[in-house]
Amino acid sequence: MSSIAFLGLGVMGGPMTANLVRGGLQVKAWNRTPERLGVKIAASAGATIVPTLKEAVQDAEIIFCCLGDVPDVKEVLCGEQGVIKYAQPSTLVVDFSTIGPTGAIAIGEKLAEVGLGFLDAPVSGGDIGAQRGTLTIMVGGELPDFNKAKPFLQLMGTNIYHCGPLGSGQAVKLCNQVLASLHMVALCEAIKLAQIQNIDPNLMIQVCSTGAAGSWALSNLGPKITSGDLNPGFMIKHILKDLRLVQEQAQNQDLPGVAVAEDLFKLVAQLEEGQGSQLGTQAMIRAYQK
Numbered sequence: 238m239s240s241i242a243f244l245g246l247g248v249m250g251g252p253m254t255a256n257l258v259r260g261g262l263q264v265k266a267w268n269r270t271p272e273r274l275g276v277k278i279a280a281s282a283g284a285t286i287v288p289t290l291k292e293a294v295q296d297a298e299i300i301f302c303c304l305g306d307v308p309d310v311k312e313v314l315c316g317e318q319g320v321i322k323y324a325q326p327s328t329l330v331v332d333f334s335t336i337g338p339t340g341a342i343a344i345g346e347k348l349a350e351v352g353l354g355f356l357d358a359p360v361s362g363g364d365i366g367a368q369r370g371t372l373t374i375m376v377g378g379e380l381p382d383f384n385k386a387k388p389f390l391q392l393m394g395t396n397i398y399h400c401g402p403l404g405s406g407q408a409v410k411l412c413n414q415v416l417a418s419l420h421m422v423a424l425c426e427a428i429k430l431a432q433i434q435n436i437d438p439n440l441m442i443q444v445c446s447t448g449a450a451g452s453w454a455l456s457n458l459g460p461k462i463t464s465g466d467l468n469p470g471f472m473i474k475h476i477l478k479d480l481r482l483v484q485e486q487a488q489n490q491d492l493p494g495v496a497v498a499e500d501l502f503k504l505v506a507q508l509e510e511g512q513g514s515q516l517g518t519q520a521m522i523r524a525y526q527k
Contacts, residue, residue, distance in 0.1 A: 248471075250303035252278055254301075266284040266285065299331065300324060326352035332355070345378070363470040372393055375398050376390070424458060438463045474506065476518050
């Protein structure tokens with residue numbers, strides 16, 4: 238049986254670890270902040286929660302991680318007390334974070350210097366997909382590494398794609414985030430227009446989900462908006478990080494739709510002395526509640 242490590246037990250990482258355990262695997266899991274809910278979710282499923290990164294990875298054949306921004310991933314994987322110091326040579330590292338192609342390639346090259354394999358494997362599907370094991374996983378890296386990781390990825394996702402060489406998973410994920418951010422603009426404006434016309438937004442969501450305007454956001458986040466549930470499946474601060482990466486990758490090419498979405502998310506992020514950034518992306522609706 239393969240020895241598995243999972244680093245980062247947040248909203249996504251906790252349920253993803255739990256699904257690996259339910260798939261019959263023994264997983265050592267570590268999180269920088271021990272009291273997170275995701276830690277409890279992973280532990281309840283049967284994962285072994287360890288106090289140090291070293292203990293998690295030193296005997297692992299595959300190391301999964303789901304972290305935050307580029308600096309977080311670099312520190313955990315390539316830092317002085319990171320995976321690069323403690324993992325055994327030939328270990329495969331699979332990163333689910335969204336860090337952009339440039340960051341993924343740089344990290345992969347650094348890990349390769351000590352004989353570690355690396356796949357960039359950002360995910361889509363939100364907390365619901367993480368809990369249900371129905372994530373879409375976009376993978377960049379060498380095909381043999383992808384084939385090695387795929388049986389494990391299938392325990393966490395239902396749509397697994399090898400997108401090309403290292404960084405390709407990140408490239409596709411950034412396109413995904415453009416779509417996701419603009420879907421949220423469309424969803425909020427459709428709800429606003431329904432209200433203006435005295436149409437029940439829930440009726441609008443039900444009807445429009447069955448036609449050409451249907452989307453994951455409409456079906457899953459629309460009902461959250463109408464019920465007032467702004468709790469995070471994916472935080473505004475994280476979509477803002479992803480849109481920053483989109484703009485960096487676009488290399489000064491004009492993406493006006495992204496700029497609109499970014500401005501609306503920033504407006505909500507600044508609410509309540511910056512606490513709006515902790516809300517789910519569906520909280521964009523607050524930008525329309527004036």
